[in-house]
Amino acid sequence: MTDIFKDFITELAEINEQDMNRIMSCISVYNVKRNTIILAQGEVCDKFYFLEKGCMRTYYITEEGQEKTRLISFDNTPVTVLTSFINLKPSVEYIDALEDSELLSMSQTDFFRLLDEIPSWALFYRKILELAFAFQNNRIEDLVTLSAKERYEKLLKERPHYIQRLSNKIVASYLGISQETLSRLKSK
Amino acid sequence: MTDIFKDFITELAEINEQDMNRIMSCISVYNVKRNTIILAQGEVCDKFYFLEKGCMRTYYITEEGQEKTRLISFDNTPVTVLTSFINLKPSVEYIDALEDSELLSMSQTDFFRLLDEIPSWALFYRKILELAFAFQNNRIEDLVTLSAKERYEKLLKERPHYIQRLSNKIVASYLGISQETLSRLKSK
């Protein structure tokens, strides 16, 4: 059941069986239906989630009421609003399920306790942070360097499943452009 | 001399004197003149720098030859191309000095060795990563949500020294807009 997560951890940090068991003792399973909001704006993200299967979205709503998608997560990825999780501050962002999804969860308290108890877990967290940083770095580069059209083409080339599995509305919001612009880009 | 750096570390992670001395034994001082490039595109960023005084810029050059500024660092901040530093991969980005600057530096090897030796140093690094992540998160939000004008006004309000100490060219490049647009925004 939780094997996918175990594999994911192991790829980032070697962990012995005892420690792994300790970690898994803090994990619970959490299944959600499509369109469920698992974290709303203003709530504290006090859980670390791992998405085993399905699709989740992290987004926020601007003052003008527009949805801006920060991140789309597919199978086999961590899902958390780090900025809220780290300091237990209210989250600006929502997390919802774009498809029926199978999640694991660990409480923030356990997560941080494990950091002190298990060096490999601390290494795991460090790697997560490094990857998250690199991802955002790329995101910024794309936003600053590429036009709407180029961003769409890059996504189509590098992550075609985004365009296949997601609605236009979501993809547009992820690319930072309007639905109409995306629709026009696609029809060329 | 290195007191500023010590204070900086201490604010993020408590460190006893012995560990601090160990850390400081890996530090060397590095002064650079305005306009010096301390890291060029294609080179590996194998040093962690800490800017005690002055101003440094992290930027890259697009295929069309445009400079895009990722980050401006003033007194009392770490300066490193993390994506290169972490994996010792060639850097996409340049680092140069916008003013005469006083830097400290630590080799990547020492930096990572200390992570294993000194838990507080590992905590320090974790905090740095968390802060860097939060900063980028913000940056993305601004780029996606705000217009050029709003981004300028926000910068003017929250970090007026950016506009005072930096040339228009640099500020524009940091905001992700053209010099001309910035010039027009300012004259209102």
Place this chain on the structure above:
DNA sequence: TAACGATTTTGACATTTGTCAATGCACAGG
């Protein structure tokens, strides 16, 4: 101090992208 080079400003114009509105389409729930 003079002169050069770089930066800034300004104008005219092109391009990209957003907004609004109307229509067509598709799917979920009764």
Place this chain on the structure above:
DNA sequence: CCTGTGCATTGACAAATGTCAAAATCGTTA
């Protein structure tokens, strides 16, 4: 099977921003 709600498409237009070019200003160095 019908129907309503949300999503996608298309057109017309507006707004924001970029590009190019010329003139003005500033700062540095010979």
